[in-house]
Amino acid sequence: MRAALMIVLGLVIGIVGTVFAMRALAERNPLPHAVMVTMGYHRHQLQQIVKGQHCDASASVNQLQHMEMISTDIPGAFPDAPAQFSDFAKQLHTTLQTASQSSPADCPALVATLKQVDHDCSQCHQQYR
Secondary structure: OHHHHHHHHHHHHHHHHHHHHHHHHHOOOOHHHHHHHHHHHHHHHHHHHHHOOOOOHHHHHHHHHHHHHHHOOHHHHOOOOOHHHHHHHHHHHHHHHHHHHHOOOOHHHHHHHHHHHHHHHHHHHHHHO
16 A cells, blocks of 8 residues: 555656646746747737827837837747748748838728738748647
């Protein structure tokens, strides 16, 4: 009886230790997840600007510039990604750069910009998510 209890206890401790080790290994590079979460945050802020009908150029350009800067980190965050992934990241960066330079001044212009950004993001997410 004592031996069976020790075997079960050893298995439980082994399983718990394995789970902790697997989680630590999975989280060793938080940059890819952080880049995508931050992009999503700024995209959500732009959506809130549109919903609130407060589409002045300064607020939207600020968010677009943040997204543009973050988009430069995408290839570095995914160093082992195929070349097509880098092409998608470059396309997104170009779209965001154009959008921040053109400064969408009203809600219809911002919505059109968001559609293009969403299209670029969805192309990559359909392929690599």
